[in-house]
Amino acid sequence: MSLAKILVAQGGGPTAVINQSLVGVVLEARRQAGVSKVYGARHGVRGIVNEDFVDLTQETSHNLELVAGTPASALGSTRDKPDAAYCREIFTVLQAHGITHFFYIGGNDSSDTVRIVSEEAAAASYPLRCIHIPKTIDNDLVGNDHTPGYASAARFVAQAFAGANLDNAALPGVYVGVVMGRHAGFLTAAAALGKKFDDDGPHLIYLPERDFHLDEFLRDVKATHERYGRCVIAVSEGIHDASGAPMLAKLAGDLERDAHGNVQLSGTGALADLLCEEVKARLGIKRVRGDTFGYLQRSFLGCVSDVDQREAREVGEKAVQYAFHGSRDGSVAIQRVGYYSVDYALLPLADVAGKTRTMEDHFINEAGTDVTDAFRLYLRPLLGSGMPDAFRLRPNPVEKVLGRG
Amino acid sequence: MSLAKILVAQGGGPTAVINQSLVGVVLEARRQAGVSKVYGARHGVRGIVNEDFVDLTQETSHNLELVAGTPASALGSTRDKPDAAYCREIFTVLQAHGITHFFYIGGNDSSDTVRIVSEEAAAASYPLRCIHIPKTIDNDLVGNDHTPGYASAARFVAQAFAGANLDNAALPGVYVGVVMGRHAGFLTAAAALGKKFDDDGPHLIYLPERDFHLDEFLRDVKATHERYGRCVIAVSEGIHDASGAPMLAKLAGDLERDAHGNVQLSGTGALADLLCEEVKARLGIKRVRGDTFGYLQRSFLGCVSDVDQREAREVGEKAVQYAFHGSRDGSVAIQRVGYYSVDYALLPLADVAGKTRTMEDHFINEAGTDVTDAFRLYLRPLLGSGMPDAFRLRPNPVEKVLGRG
Structure with missing residues (x-):
């Protein structure tokens, strides 16, 4: 032998x-x-x-x-x-x-x-x-x-959005978190697992499996902000318009392409900044913040x-x-x-080889701005044990004495 | 009573x-x-x-x-x-x-x-x-x-840079991570605690306690990249030139100011993108990536x-x-x-009240691009127990047979 x-x-x-x-x-x-x-x-x-x-x-x-x-x-x-x-x-x-x-x-x-x-x-x-x-x-x-590799990155995204939601509840405004995933929205969708209470964010989730329309996005953000006084949004770096053109490509003309001919989407905060500018300018909301999770979501030591x-x-x-x-x-x-x-x-x-799976239709809700319970059931066991949890004070309002404002 | x-x-x-x-x-x-x-x-x-x-x-x-x-x-x-x-x-x-x-x-x-x-x-x-x-x-x-609050955010930054360093070692290039801290560099300096081996990043740390000179920055990045084939950089959002003007302000003229008259530095990826563009354009390094840690560093659930x-x-x-x-x-x-x-x-x-502490001189090295052991000793106990650790394969090179390249 x-x-x-x-x-x-x-x-x-x-x-x-x-x-x-x-x-x-x-x-x-x-x-x-x-x-x-x-x-x-x-x-x-x-x-x-x-x-x-x-x-x-x-x-x-x-x-x-x-x-x-x-x-x-x-x-x-x-x-x-x-x-x-x-x-x-x-x-x-x-x-x-x-x-x-x-x-x-x-x-x-x-x-x-x-x-x-x-x-x-x-x-x-x-x-x-x-x-x-x-x-x-x-x-x-x-x-x-x-x-x-997916489950650990998904856990990072879920924990990040759970925390960002709490931060946004403390200092209300609009928060946009941009997540990796050129063609498949699985990682962005993991943001939904950071949500616990009905009024928690992420309130809106935008996936590359659906066309992105800026006007509909702004309409949804406005409605959510009016309802909750705030809005937390998960956005895939790969969102694109109906023609398939990446939203980021609409921002900058001179983009780096890798050996596979792909436009560089990660390692830049441009998409989050673009979306924040649109929300500020067209909805008149003052506190609008964007984060791009970048390399942390795949490399963070200890998640x-x-x-x-x-x-x-x-x-x-x-x-x-x-x-x-x-x-x-x-x-x-x-x-x-x-x-x-x-x-x-x-x-x-x-x-x-060389094929790409994207999110199945039954994982995405009809409006295309959230995941379904089928997706939550799919992802939950993958996140593993010891997921941190978030708690809030129960409402015990004190009666106003002065009766103003 | x-x-x-x-x-x-x-x-x-x-x-x-x-x-x-x-x-x-x-x-x-x-x-x-x-x-x-x-x-x-x-x-x-x-x-x-x-x-x-x-x-x-x-x-x-x-x-x-x-x-x-x-x-x-x-x-x-x-x-x-x-x-x-x-x-x-x-x-x-x-x-x-x-x-x-x-x-x-x-x-x-x-x-x-x-x-x-x-x-x-x-x-x-x-x-x-x-x-x-x-x-x-x-x-x-x-x-x-x-x-x-500082210690937990510092732990996030240290774990983030420990992971980003591993990622950068796997796919070499230049990595810029932008950390919160308008006037004080303590949180940015925590990146140093993510370093374990001599050739680990962060290789360079830029703090608001020192003036930032773009030419010196590029010179340092070039030297590091030539030495290690890669370069991991921690940058405070508050870096400024000798006149005190934020580097970010040099990028954009129309910046949001808060009720205290401060320019908005967080919630935008602009500074990381600007620095990456400079490295690409002036050093001719191809793989250059920037992350802005944003709200995750203070809100991440579970760190x-x-x-x-x-x-x-x-x-x-x-x-x-x-x-x-x-x-x-x-x-x-x-x-x-x-x-x-x-x-x-x-x-x-x-x-x-209303006073601001910044990093003491003995915490910053002479070149102004790293922390001292005094700082490492200062920060280490604050990070707490159970810090994740990173390990690497020991070098056991196999002799080349073909003797090429």
């Missing part, structure tokens, strides 16, 4: 639990018979073509467990999206090092990379087992009930769902088990069982 | 622990002999002139404890800064309701309100005991080692220092004890004892 050599890498945006998956792969791979080496590539596929490997066979289990509990990609990540020539470079390096099993932890772009690598390996008759391990805070991988941690660990373990005890390449997927547990499946790479 | 009637209110920006102080006042006041009523004013001094009171004598201890653990001002807050006429309105209401003790929880503006109310009450021979209870995430009250909670509770209790067992009005102050405990003092209102 020839010895197996494992290569694992992390791609795309970091999450709070992606290192759980990494450590799941490493520890499970080290338990397999006949595995001589477990390598990690630094900064994803870029580390492969650069032969930038670290030997994870020489890392202690103790430190691996500590790294598993640390957010962001411990091996480093990349936004590179390999083309055919890039993939040939990958093969050259994999062959030179005798790699037999390749695990890539990432989102839909990364799954597409695994698909290309898998297909090219087959075409070149190079014996390589390729497994994609799901990871994305956007929750936009098809075939998955949800994706590792994590224990359910997310467990599942992220398991998809890494399952990937190794599929690789060593199964017979084909694929993408590990999470499926929901009961309320609440999960099971795993290995989907064909072509079923997942 | 005539019965005492208590009035407590909350002013200024909410914090994670201001309700601990409120509940400290209420529970301690309800224990005093001869107290008939404990009222809370809704939305600070505005609630007083509007006679908008709630009867906290009719709230359960159980619910008060739950409210104490909830961030943001449970009574509501206000940005009103009363003048003499406003204070006369306050007296009219206090007299009508027979209030004997007034407790106001807030920052330096609120302490000045208490001072005016105290002086006017004395001038009018109206028997009123007035106690100011400290609260501000800015940590800018004179006479205090630190202020309740709190247990030390901060305890002290915020105690300043409320102490305020009542000073009021009932002391002989003068004043402002409760926190003083550090040993490493680490605290004691309390009642300072004359005029010593605290």
